[in-house]
Amino acid sequence: MTVSASTAPPQEESTQAAAPGPTANPNPTAPPAPEKRRGADTRALTQLLFTQLKELESGTAEHARVRGALIEANLPLVRYAAARFRSRNEPMEDVVQVGTIGLINAIDRFDPDRGVQFPTFAMPTVVGEIKRYFRDNVRTVHVPRRLHELWVQVNSATEDLTTTFGRSPTTAEIAERLRITEEEVLSCIEAGRSYHATSLEAAQEGDGLPGLLDRLGYEDPALDGVEHRDLVRHLLVQLPEREQRILLLRYYSNLTQSQISAELGVSQMHVSRLLARSFQRLRSANRIEA
Known part of the structure; x- marks a missing residue:
């Protein structure tokens, strides 16, 4: 049913709602509601x-x-x-x-x-x-339990005051009603918004503007290098350990060839030859189109 x-x-x-009052059912023989x-x-x-x-x-x-x-x-x-x-x-x-x-x-x-x-x-x-x-x-964002319980009171007080005043109450009026600070009222209102999340791709209602993703997004210039860095990381493991270290010192630690030669105890000319040989091996292992 x-x-x-x-x-x-x-x-x-x-x-209770259908119980007869003084004028609810003047005819006691009438059928029940x-x-x-x-x-x-x-x-x-x-x-x-x-x-x-x-x-x-x-x-x-x-x-x-x-x-x-x-x-x-x-x-x-x-x-x-x-x-x-x-x-x-x-x-x-x-x-x-x-x-x-x-x-x-x-x-x-x-x-x-x-x-x-x-x-x-x-x-x-x-x-x-x-x-x-x-x-x-x-809730999209979980808020502290005390703040959630206080938000319920703020919401109830807002409805009562709206009925009493015939308008939306101010923050000060809600705070006075519940005997809390206005900052706590504002925190509760902000917590209440965590019930809903707005999609970044959703268009703005009424104004016809594009979604937040289109208005706030930007292209990261480093994205183009992500694939290349991953490829280089894969190729580096194919080099001898000393050549891997030289490349890391040169391009990750930004040391000069003379600093690398002092670090490794070899001549700068030898460092230059090892770098050239490493580049050749990397290029032959994977040819990246210009």
């Missing part, structure tokens, strides 16, 4: 399924069938809980899937003999699973 989250609150609240009837049907079905589930052996096909029916019957509870997180701009299908995991955990742990209504028992588990998802998976 599937009900849209936007039209059906959780089961225990359905009864659809929401109340739907909630009562779901509670009755859930109770019946839990009674059956308790008598079945775990792992059997019948146990899996009844368990699946319980999940399906209580999906409106998950959608109601997921609707509380619409402001996070996360795909609602993903949030509902995560909340369904919490629902399944609640079903597996629920004991109908304890006298607690299942929606009352399951709601904290469903909401906790969704919050854990946002905390551990959604």
Whole structure:
């Protein structure tokens, strides 16, 4: 039995919402409201399924069938809980899937003999699973736990003050409401932005400008030499150890031939001949087109 989250609150609240007040149901003989009837049907079905589930052996096909029916019957509870997180701009299908995991955990742990209504028992588990998802998976940058918890308070205070003032509150007003500094408010707002990352290739909305990659990128002049350096590194190992050292001293340590000759204890002429021979070997081993 599937009900849209936007039209059906959780089961225990359905009864409260439809409970007759002084003017709610002037005709006591009128049929019950659809929401109340739907909630009562779901509670009755859930109770019946839990009674059956308790008598079945775990792992059997019948146990899996009844368990699946319980999940399906209580999906409106998950959608109601997921609707509380619409402001996070996360795909609602993903949030509902995560909340369904919490629902399944609640079903597996629920004991109908304890006298607690299942929606009352399951709601904290469903909401906790969704919050854990946002905390551990959604954020692009993980922020300190204290800052994350304070961001939740800042977000709530912002919504309350917006309703009170009829406009967006200032940083000072939020700080005064929560009795924290304006710097902490600004840090929380910055932390809240870590929920989303902007692609470097995404075009800027509205202004039609190219993405950040096109506007901030540049060509690294050293890129052309990467392939050649890798090739030279491969060829150097083919030279005798002394010639490798001479090349390293000359082109990596930037020593002159006279300094190399003093380092190795040989004549400068001999260093020059060894360098020329090394170049010849490298060129013959790999001919690079000009």
